[in-house]
Amino acid sequence: MDFEYTPEEQAFREEVRGFLAENLPPKSERNKDFLATWLTKVREKGWVGFSWPREFGGSDGGLIEQAILREEMALAKAPPLGTSFMGLAWVGPGIIRYGTEAQKKKFIPDILDSKVTWCTGYSEPNHGSDLASIQCKAVPEGDNYVVNGQKTWTTGAAFSQWIILLTRTRFDVDVKHDGITCLLVSMDTPGIDVRPIENMAGDKHFAEIFFTDVKVPVENRLGTEGDGWKVTVSALANERSSIGEVTQMFAKLDTLKALVKRTKKQGQPAGRDPKVRRTLAVFETRVAAMKYNGLRYLTKQIKGEPLTSETSVNKLHRASLEIEMDDFAVELTGQAGLQLRGGSDAVANGKWAKSSLNWPNVVIGGGTPNIQRNIIAERILGLPKD
Amino acid sequence: MNFGFTQEQEMLRDQVRRFMTEACPMATVRELTAIDAPFSDSLWNQIAELGWLGLIVPEPYGGIGLKWIDLALVLEETARGLSPLPILSQALATAAVLRAGNDEQRANWLPALASGTTRATLALYDEPNWFDPKAVTLTGTTVDGGIELNGRKPFVSDAMSSDQLLLACHGPAGLSLAVIGQSQVTVTREPSMDTTKPTGSVHLDHVHVPDGCLMPLTNEDLAYLSDCGAVAVTAEMVGAADTTLTMTCNYAKERIQFGKPIGQYQGVKHRLADMFVDVESFRSLLYYAAWCVDDAPDELPRAISLAKGYASDAFAKIGIDGVGLHGAIGFTAEYDVQLYLKRSKWSRPMYGDSDYHLERVATLGGI
Ligand SMILES: Cc1cc2nc3c(=O)[nH]c(=O)nc-3n(C[C@H](O)[C@H](O)[C@H](O)COP(=O)(O)OP(=O)(O)OC[C@H]3O[C@@H](n4cnc5c(N)ncnc54)[C@H](O)[C@@H]3O)c2cc1C
Numbered sequence: 001m002d003f004e005y006t007p008e009e010q011a012f013r014e015e016v017r018g019f020l021a022e023n024l025p026p027k028s029e030r031n032k033d034f035l036a037t038w039l040t041k042v043r044e045k046g047w048v049g050f051s052w053p054r055e056f057g058g059s060d061g062g063l064i065e066q067a068i069l070r071e072e073m074a075l076a077k078a079p080p081l082g083t084s085f086m087g088l089a090w091v092g093p094g095i096i097r098y099g100t101e102a103q104k105k106k107f108i109p110d111i112l113d114s115k116v117t118w119c120t121g122y123s124e125p126n127h128g129s130d131l132a133s134i135q136c137k138a139v140p141e142g143d144n145y146v147v148n149g150q151k152t153w154t155t156g157a158a159f160s161q162w163i164i165l166l167t168r169t170r171f172d173v174d175v176k177h178d179g180i181t182c183l184l185v186s187m188d189t190p191g192i193d194v195r196p197i198e199n200m201a202g203d204k205h206f207a208e209i210f211f212t213d214v215k216v217p218v219e220n221r222l223g224t225e226g227d228g229w230k231v232t233v234s235a236l237a238n239e240r241s242s243i244g245e246v247t248q249m250f251a252k253l254d255t256l257k258a259l260v261k262r263t264k265k266q267g268q269p270a271g272r273d274p275k276v277r278r279t280l281a282v283f284e285t286r287v288a289a290m291k292y293n294g295l296r297y298l299t300k301q302i303k304g305e306p307l308t309s310e311t312s313v314n315k316l317h318r319a320s321l322e323i324e325m326d327d328f329a330v331e332l333t334g335q336a337g338l339q340l341r342g343g344s345d346a347v348a349n350g351k352w353a354k355s356s357l358n359w360p361n362v363v364i365g366g367g368t369p370n371i372q373r374n375i376i377a378e379r380i381l382g383l384p385k386d
Numbered sequence: 387m388n389f390g391f392t393q394e395q396e397m398l399r400d401q402v403r404r405f406m407t408e409a410c411p412m413a414t415v416r417e418l419t420a421i422d423a424p425f426s427d428s429l430w431n432q433i434a435e436l437g438w439l440g441l442i443v444p445e446p447y448g449g450i451g452l453k454w455i456d457l458a459l460v461l462e463e464t465a466r467g468l469s470p471l472p473i474l475s476q477a478l479a480t481a482a483v484l485r486a487g488n489d490e491q492r493a494n495w496l497p498a499l500a501s502g503t504t505r506a507t508l509a510l511y512d513e514p515n516w517f518d519p520k521a522v523t524l525t526g527t528t529v530d531g532g533i534e535l536n537g538r539k540p541f542v543s544d545a546m547s548s549d550q551l552l553l554a555c556h557g558p559a560g561l562s563l564a565v566i567g568q569s570q571v572t573v574t575r576e577p578s579m580d581t582t583k584p585t586g587s588v589h590l591d592h593v594h595v596p597d598g599c600l601m602p603l604t605n606e607d608l609a610y611l612s613d614c615g616a617v618a619v620t621a622e623m624v625g626a627a628d629t630t631l632t633m634t635c636n637y638a639k640e641r642i643q644f645g646k647p648i649g650q651y652q653g654v655k656h657r658l659a660d661m662f663v664d665v666e667s668f669r670s671l672l673y674y675a676a677w678c679v680d681d682a683p684d685e686l687p688r689a690i691s692l693a694k695g696y697a698s699d700a701f702a703k704i705g706i707d708g709v710g711l712h713g714a715i716g717f718t719a720e721y722d723v724q725l726y727l728k729r730s731k732w733s734r735p736m737y738g739d740s741d742y743h744l745e746r747v748a749t750l751g752g753i
Binding site for chain 1: 387388389390391392455631635638639646647649650652654655656658659660662663666667668670671673674677681692695696741744745747748751752753
């Protein structure tokens with residue numbers, strides 16, 4: 001057991017730090033031009049798709065280097081390494097694993113160069129947690145699939161150029177996971193109707209999408225017909241290590257402590273209130289637990305031991321922290337805590353108020369806590385399925 | 387970066403696990419913890435033979451020269467089966483001599499502690515739930531060549547089976563540990579909830595402690611030994627909580643109600659999943675704290691407070707739900723899960739409850 005890094009790893013960290021010192025201006029000076037330059041530069045460094053194979057434009061980056069890169073980026077509060085979050089997180093890895101040579105040539109460079117933004121068409125109005133039951137229909141007709149049906153909660157649908165779409169090509173199956181087919185679809189295709197949906201925080205980040213006789217060339221099928229579930233599951237499993245995430249959580253905790261220090265509760269410094277102190281300490285135990293859980297799991301991966309579903313442990317911590325930390329800040333600051341941006345008494349210009357309405361992004365968007373509990377109970381503890 | 391165990395450490399873990407299932411299964415634990423059961427010299431000699439008592443003792447003193455992280459592994463595994471053997475007490479007494487003893491005292495005492503020929507225990511505080519130099523109230527008076535102690539030292543773990551008692555007291559030279567042979571005192575076993583953790587009171591009547599048997603303690607030494615105590619207790623909590631979870635999962639897979647195993651109902655399975663999250667989490671925090679004892683001592687106070695601050699309440703809840711999820715059978719004396727609930731109750735205040743540790747996390751975190 002040790003927490004030392006090898007000289008090569010240390011050198012890599014220094015390289016990232018040096019790069020950030022040179023190329024990342026303070027937040028206030030980051031304008032649009034900056035973002036374009038930033039994206040070109042990190043691309044030149046090979047840090048976009050860092051873990052992807054070199055032949056597809058990645059860097060074959062190792063697990064520890066990936067963790068270091070994410071940690072340093074998070075510490076510096078750097079912007080993302082590309083504009084297509086989903087493209088980098090699972091569409092790209094899915095194409096590398098299951099795509100044809102032509103698909104790789106066509107799609108991968110544009111993801112890495114931030115030329116194309118992808119969205120994810122999995123959920124439907126009647127099928128969310130029970131994703132394998134999806135009904136959106138795709139029928140082969142000559143060189144095309146003809147798609148009819150509806151998707152919903154599709155984040156970024158209104159500004160994405162492509163969608164990874166889960167469809168059903170067979171309905172007469174014994175097991176619902178069979179007969180699902182994954183298609184890569186241009187959002188410009190005739191017959192696609194995107195209708196943005198406003199969320200409780202007032203944003204229109206997700207949308208519902210209607211597909212009417214949408215023609216998708218067969219060459220844009222990812223994986224074999226009927227094998228879409230496997231393709232999807234492997235893509236979802238291709239998840240980010242939590243190291244960068246933990247760094248962000250620690251930073252958020254620090255901001256919360258700073259808020260406590262300048263806030264009064266019943267006329268007294270809030271930081272003296274035993275309940276406030278205890279709540280902050282409990283947050284800290286849980287963020288620290290995420291950190292050391294993450295390092296244990298990373299070590300397992302490095303040793304080549306199989307991870308089962310341990311990542312669900314940190315997801316559950318993250319979900320409850322995501323809700324509780326913002327909620328605590330809002331409660332602590334009383335009526336001022338309710339004011340949004342621009343409010344005369346708004347706290348941190350309404351940042352806490354706003355983010356206290358945004359927890360569903362994390363808590364529902366990536367699989368709900370109950371589903372994570374099912375995963376732990378069934379796959380790790382071996383309890384019977386529902 | 388490697389937050390995992392070496393092959394040697396995994397072998398040690400396997401060895402302890404084998405010992406617990408073969409030599410000290412629950413039936414034996416129950417026999418050994420019956421009131422008036424004699425101490426098992428045979429088991430003690432076996433673990434001495436295996437080297438577990440000298441793990442943190444440097445080789446020149448007859449030990450193995452390993453670290454607290456190795457000791458934590460042994461404690462985790464022995465607690466899995468609720469071993470009543472006083473390994474924890476022996477380890478803390480050893481840590482005290484290593485930390486506070488002078489060269490002569492180390493040379494005199496460590497070899498016997500490492501080989502197990504002397505059994506010893508450490509008792510720091512006289513107050514039941516206060517961890518501060520002021521919570522040491524036993525006070526000695528100066529006599530020729532040493533001090534004299536009168537009164538009672540409460541809450542002495544494994545006092546009945548210990549040959550030597552290391553008792554914190556205030557003497558003329560300030561805070562000290564007095565090393566006292568059991569024959570010089572009267573020990574009463576206190577009736578306590580968790581019989582696998584026998585605890586006694588030590589009555590001192592004109593007990594003369596020569597200077598050579600006194601080890602001066604700074605406040606930092608006291609805090610360090612408290613933290614070591616918390617590391618040891620939390621390591622045991624990991625093992626005991628993990629077993630509570632396993633036992634309850636096994637039961638949930640077998641017990642059928644309404645035509646299904648109860649583990650299929652989410653009211654049951656989700657609680658078990660949450661227990662897993664908690665055990666995993668305080669396990670990670672504990673391993674880090676145990677590593678800190680030897681490799682990052684400056685970080686030990688925060689690290690162990692994170693771990694025990696988390697574990698104290700989490701294990702208490704696991705103990706209760708472990709029994710609850712068994713239904714009435716969990717309430718029976720015959721069924722083992724109740725012993726784990728008692729262990730969770732014992733662990734909670736030992737070397738600081740969650741209030742104490744979380745308050746320290748807040749302070750160390752700048753609040
Ligand atoms: C901000 C946000 C962004 C999203 N972005 C996308 C996207 O880009 N693409 C996409 O495809 N989807 C997206 N989603 C959809 C997301 O994947 C689903 O919302 C999620 O899987 C839950 O499905 P549902 O909303 O239909 O809820 P349901 O599945 O209907 O669940 C409702 C409630 O029932 C519980 N529940 C369901 N099944 C069980 C069970 N077996 N046991 C116990 N409890 C259960 C759930 O935990 C939940 O509390 C997004 C969602 C959000 C909130």
